[in-house]
Amino acid sequence: MKIIITKQEDLEELVQTSVQKSLKQFYSTKREKEKLNQNLSVRETATFLNVSELTVRNYIKRGLIKADKIGNRVLINRKKLEATLKEVKSLKYKR
Template identity: 60%
Template structure:
């Protein structure tokens, strides 16, 4: 007959290795590929009208799908540096 403590030790060792794997695994935040104007405004902490103005001026590119404007996250990331520099530019 097997020793019950031996079985428990094996199970605890498996649990310990799983917990260590979870602890050391890098957490990847899944970001949506496309953002709406509302989500973009919330992310940038500006009004929705400001996002519409950025799109109208060409600072931020957007695709219209039906009645919704979608902004690609990569385009937003690229435009962020331009938006910050435009804030201090004189017209």
């Protein structure tokens, strides 16, 4: 075991930088998780997929996209949507 003698300022700076780094990493992973668990409206999904809102509604009716209806709003989970897109891509290349 080594004993290191440092100045108070150096120790404060070391602790501060390590805490900032840890917090930055924590919040970046938290934002990514929140982004994936985000629910999208039909309009947002249409923008995300680069198609019209009517096309998204037709995909929902056909069962290609899974959606939840809460009152009059139709919400699509972004994580499930991206999983569906991965399935479609894999089927496309299997042919």
